[in-house]
Amino acid sequence: MSTSMKTQTPITQEHIDFYQENGFVKVVGMLTPGELAELRVYLEEAMQSEGENSKTTDQIGGSYYRVLNQKVNLWRYHAGMGKYSFHPRFAQSALELTGASGIRFFHDHGLWKMPEDSKATPWHQDTPYWPVNDAQAGMMSIWITLDDVDVNNGCMAFVPKSHNFGKLTGIDFLNPQNIFDYVEGGKEEKQKPVIVPLKAGSCTFHNGLTFHYAHSNVTDKPRRVLAIIFMPDGITYNGKEHMVTDGLGFVAGQPITGPRFPLLAKSEE
Ligand SMILES: O=C(O)CCC(=O)C(=O)O
Numbered sequence: 001m002s003t004s005m006k007t008q009t010p011i012t013q014e015h016i017d018f019y020q021e022n023g024f025v026k027v028v029g030m031l032t033p034g035e036l037a038e039l040r041v042y043l044e045e046a047m048q049s050e051g052e053n054s055k056t057t058d059q060i061g062g063s064y065y066r067v068l069n070q071k072v073n074l075w076r077y078h079a080g081m082g083k084y085s086f087h088p089r090f091a092q093s094a095l096e097l098t099g100a101s102g103i104r105f106f107h108d109h110g111l112w113k114m115p116e117d118s119k120a121t122p123w124h125q126d127t128p129y130w131p132v133n134d135a136q137a138g139m140m141s142i143w144i145t146l147d148d149v150d151v152n153n154g155c156m157a158f159v160p161k162s163h164n165f166g167k168l169t170g171i172d173f174l175n176p177q178n179i180f181d182y183v184e185g186g187k188e189e190k191q192k193p194v195i196v197p198l199k200a201g202s203c204t205f206h207n208g209l210t211f212h213y214a215h216s217n218v219t220d221k222p223r224r225v226l227a228i229i230f231m232p233d234g235i236t237y238n239g240k241e242h243m244v245t246d247g248l249g250f251v252a253g254q255p256i257t258g259p260r261f262p263l264l265a266k267s268e269e
Helices: 013-022 033-048 063-067 079-085 088-098 184-190
Strands: 024-027 069-072 102-113 121-124 140-145 156-158 194-196 203-207 212-214 223-232 263-266
Touching: 013 024, 013 088, 033 069, 033 079, 033 102, 033 223, 079 102, 079 223, 088 102, 088 140, 088 203, 088 223, 088 263, 156 203
Parallel strands: none
Antiparallel strands: 024 203, 069 102, 102 223, 102 263, 121 212, 140 203, 140 223, 156 194, 156 212
């Protein structure tokens, strides 16, 4: 007799159908008010301290910092972040949306868009930056906002169905190419971007191939986001450098598994 209890999620069949068709979906109220308050404290602490194990990608004054104040693998520095980066509700939601047999953690990151001299996050896909084969296999991110977001402080926009355009080139965030130039034969012309404002505690999920963009922040407060990248179980390493896999001894073709990449949700047999 099975004693396991399925983790409850806010995901409905409508969310699943929308995600599968469009490559992104908005989910209202992913965090409870108590979780939102706690995560704000943990994320503030994690972003403000310099840890040995988590990596800040640029410092104040740097060009990338104007696009994103980003810190990767917060869970390795702040134990409280582990509660959220490995939250069963988030991983189970990813499982339900993707239809994968299992969902592994790849990495978390704090993505703050700072006020003053802020730059938009250019249109891009995520998959070209990840050291994985199986581009079509459906790696994805949850993007949870701790602040209400709209076009004034860095809400996201997505191109519906662009996850079907294939894996294109990595975009240079500081000197961005126009990703739409890489799409064959005007496929994108039929698809207009959708802007997604969100209330604090809500989230979007997006496929790693989906074109997305975030507006600059013209307010006087940081836009605070926790994003977590999930991968379907079985995704393999492609041998390229990446800050979360470097030094761990992976060889090309090997599935990305092990203690840094736990299986967080799996479908019931
Ligand atoms: O938060 C942002 O500005 C961009 C987020 C993003 O590109 C992502 O989560 O993949």
